[in-house]
Amino acid sequence: MNAHPPPTASRRRFFALATGTCAALMTQCSRQHGLHRVSRSAKALGTTVTMTALHADESKAATALDAAFAELEHIESVMSIYRPESQLSRLNREGVLGSPDPLLVEVLRYSNEMSKRSDGAFDITVQPLWRLKGARPDTATMSLVDWSKVKVDAQSIQLAPGMAITLNGIAQGFAADVSMRVMHAHGVEHALIDAGEFSARGMNAEKAPWRIGIQHPREPDAYAALTQLENRCLATSGDYETSFSADFSRHHILDPRTGQSPGELASVSVLASTAMAADALSTALFVLGSQRGMELLQNYPGTDALLILKDGRHLATPGFPFAA
Template identity: 45%
Template sequence: MKRRTFITSAIGAIAGAAGCAHSWQQPLHTGAALAFGTTISISVAHADAALAQRAIAEALQAARAVDSLMSIYHPASQVHQLNRDGVLRKPDGRLIEVLTMATHLSDISGGAFDVTTQPLWRLYTEAAREGKLPEDAELRRARKLVDWKQLAFDGDHVRFLRPGMALTLNGLAQGYAADQALAALQAHGVRHALLDTGEFTARGQKPGRQPWVLGVRDPRHPDALVTTLNAQGCSVATSGDYECAFTPDFRHHHIFDPASGDSPTELASVTVVAPTAMEADGLSTAFMVMGWVRAQTLAAQLQAVDLMVVDKQGRSRRTAGFPGHA
């Protein structure tokens, strides 16, 4: 998923590798690979070096498999085939799992999350190449192709119910890849790990019995942090208007409000803490569209979900359970 080649990760592991291994016999082991148009990485604390490296290799393979399956760019991916043909036969079970989550998020967010916004992405990208924004008539045509309820799927088929539709799983696939990689690590008995697929998942502790620490980027100052947080037993994802902007003022960017066909105007970034990376990934996009009031209301109805937002004026707000430091 090439989107990540255009952005800097919103959250960086600022202390993940700085443990005191001599005080806890769980040395740090790391691995990295290319996927989603960027470098994904895994850090594991484990006494058995050989086991740790096997686990890391299988976890990276699991994450890369998600990219190969769900990329909008790889011709062999099932998402690419669906967008090309309008129908996909014999979908992979992992794709069905992600589409099921997409439908759930669309439902609970009142349509703020919608994987069928790909026609809008195409339209704005093509216009940006010419240094302009889409014409109103073009935008109206693209909006008619955006409707999550017009995507049908089961174990045998995935199909668009309206010709010309297309989907993108950029708002879920990297989170799902982190979940798949974590499952591979846990199958080897790994209990202490930090995974970065563009979204972050942390379990256990780093060497020295210290928490994995993440820093949340300031959306207007790439070298500054809004906050840091101890990531323990959770997943973290950030969406921001700076990730891929079509205009220098960040008014038009890669996150679209399906209702308007344009980018939401209230927030500059949203960071979500959730039980799974796929949930955090999808909710960070949904909450960007929903805005602070609606987002915090929905988060309060979900188990172990908290968020921090930074608005266009640089003001930050967070729910009571958000683990960031003041």
């Protein structure tokens, strides 16, 4: 499971291909095939979020982006671990949160379900392990890691004493899903969202499926594979972004059951119908390893994965859409 890196660290790196996205905090517009392409970027949830919308009416595309970024700001005010006033930060400080935002309840309930299905490989209570920077945890610290002790209902959320949670393995995906829903509600049928995880809808400006390059885990300026997103979402968990050892044996992805970094895989990329599912599954598969991870994936129809082992070998599901 991913403990939370400092806000200057990006957990995942991708190359967006033929997307029209921009890196500046500004809007860029172009018109191709009768559609305006409007892109906008901003900092949120410890990363740079870029949203691209295509629409025949430029003003409607811009309005949709305004609404999506407003919702993103709301999500950050609830789930950011970097904002001391967020609901998540208050919960971690006080151990209890009354009248939680419904979005936080939704994410925590999904997290608990993923923890149950993965036999604890996915666990949002690993945050205390992050302070150890990859060192072996003691018994007292490990006692604070237990997803089943997170009590969630519409009225309140409660943690056991001393526990703290991180949503780094799921919040970015959830933010991409919600932002895409907002843009669709504003009439946008073709869009790409990069919130650390990718959510795609419709086609790109060339009337082709959105194509994404997946970061190579050992070559910073290269990608390991190209894939295309046809109304699906992509998330990758890798050992390379926040590593505590030169050989990548100790890093920010932690097995909640041992407190140590899993040793088999270098990266896991998952394609799923929602970015939240892809986000959580990429972490769960990384922790479980190739054999048990692929077994878990069988419970999620319409989901594919690309696993890169530390020795360089690639494993992929039969339906993984490699692009030329």
